[in-house]
Amino acid sequence: MLSIKNVSKKYSNNFTALSNFNLELERGIIGLLGANGAGKSTLMKMIATVSKPSEGVITWNGKNIHKDGDELRHDLGYLPQSFGVFPNLTAIEFLKYMAALKGLNMKKAKNRISELIDLLNLSDAANRSIGNYSGGMRQRIGIAQALLNDPKILIVDEPTVGLDPNERMNFRNLINSLAKDKIIMLSTHIVSDVEASAEKIVLMNKGKLICFCRNEELLNSLEGTVWECIVRENELKEIKEKYITGNIIRRNEGMAVRVISEAKPLANAVAIQPTLEDAYIYYTSGKRGEKLE
Numbered sequence: 001m002l003s004i005k006n007v008s009k010k011y012s013n014n015f016t017a018l019s020n021f022n023l024e025l026e027r028g029i030i031g032l033l034g035a036n037g038a039g040k041s042t043l044m045k046m047i048a049t050v051s052k053p054s055e056g057v058i059t060w061n062g063k064n065i066h067k068d069g070d071e072l073r074h075d076l077g078y079l080p081q082s083f084g085v086f087p088n089l090t091a092i093e094f095l096k097y098m099a100a101l102k103g104l105n106m107k108k109a110k111n112r113i114s115e116l117i118d119l120l121n122l123s124d125a126a127n128r129s130i131g132n133y134s135g136g137m138r139q140r141i142g143i144a145q146a147l148l149n150d151p152k153i154l155i156v157d158e159p160t161v162g163l164d165p166n167e168r169m170n171f172r173n174l175i176n177s178l179a180k181d182k183i184i185m186l187s188t189h190i191v192s193d194v195e196a197s198a199e200k201i202v203l204m205n206k207g208k209l210i211c212f213c214r215n216e217e218l219l220n221s222l223e224g225t226v227w228e229c230i231v232r233e234n235e236l237k238e239i240k241e242k243y244i245t246g247n248i249i250r251r252n253e254g255m256a257v258r259v260i261s262e263a264k265p266l267a268n269a270v271a272i273q274p275t276l277e278d279a280y281i282y283y284t285s286g287k288r289g290e291k292l293e
C-alpha cells in the first residue's frame, strides 16, 4: 500500500511544483494525466525516492520511504522520464549491469533478461550496442530495466514516448498482463495511453490533484456538457475565446467544433458523448481548473 499524505514540493527556486497532494494506492494501473509542467515527474521522483517532499509523508506498507526506503526500493521498478543508457553496452550487457546494481541473483536475472528481451521485441538487437538503437528501442530497454526485479510497484514516466503504434499497443498489453497484484503508475499527456489500460486516473493541473477516479466517473462528470457546433470559419476566434473548445474539423457545411459548456452554446449545437480527451481539456483548461467534486 502506497500512501501519499499532504505532500508538497517546493524547488530551491521557491517554485511549488506540487501542493498538498493526497493519494492512497493499493494495486492496479494508475494513469497520471496532466499537461507539461503539471507535476507528474515531480510526484514520481518522490515516490521513487530520488527527490524528497518539502512537506508531507509518503509511506510504503506503513514506512516513511524518505526515512526508511529499503523496502520500497527493493519493491520498486522505475523508468525516469529522461533515461540515460551506456551507449557502448549491448542490451544484454546493460540489463546484466542493471541487475547487478539492483543486487539481483545473477542466475535468475539471466533468465529474466531473456524473457524481457523477448517481451519487448528486442531479440534481433539484443547483441547490438544500445548507442545505435532508435529512440523507441532505447525506451523499450528502459522499460525492460524497470521490470528486472519483477517490481511490486512500477513507476514509469512517459513510457510510450517514441514508441510506434505497434509498440504502444505491445506496451499496453504488457502492462495489462503485469497489473495483477502490482501498483503500476504511468504518466502521460497522451489521453489514449491511459484510456485503454488505466483503471484509475490521477488528473493533475499545475501541481494540484483535480481528481483521482475511474475513467467512467470522469466521463459521467461531463455528461450533457459536450456539444458539436457548426460555425463559419470567421466565427472560430470568437467561439474559442468564449468557450472551452476541443477538436475542430473542416466539413462541407462549415467548421465542426467540439465545445464544452454547461449551457447550450449555440442554437445549432448538438449534444455528443464526452470522451476522456474532453475531460482532460475541460479540467486542465484553466477556465475551469478547480477540484472535481
Ligand SMILES: Nc1ncnc2c1ncn2[C@@H]1O[C@H](COP(=O)(O)OP(=O)(O)OP(=O)(O)O)[C@@H](O)[C@H]1O
Pocket (backbone or CB within 6 Å): 011, 012, 013, 015, 016, 017, 034, 035, 036, 037, 038, 039, 040, 041, 042, 043, 081, 189
Ligand atoms: N529541479 C527543478 N527546479 C525548479 N523547478 C522545477 C524543477 N523540476 C521541475 N520544476 C518545475 O516544476 C513543474 C513541474 O515539473 P514536472 O517535471 O514535474 O512536470 P511534468 O508534469 O512531469 O511535465 P512534463 O509533461 O513536461 O514531463 C514545472 O513547472 C517545472 O518547471
Ligand SMILES: [Mg+2]
Pocket (backbone or CB within 6 Å): 040, 041, 042, 081, 157
Ligand atoms: Mg514529466
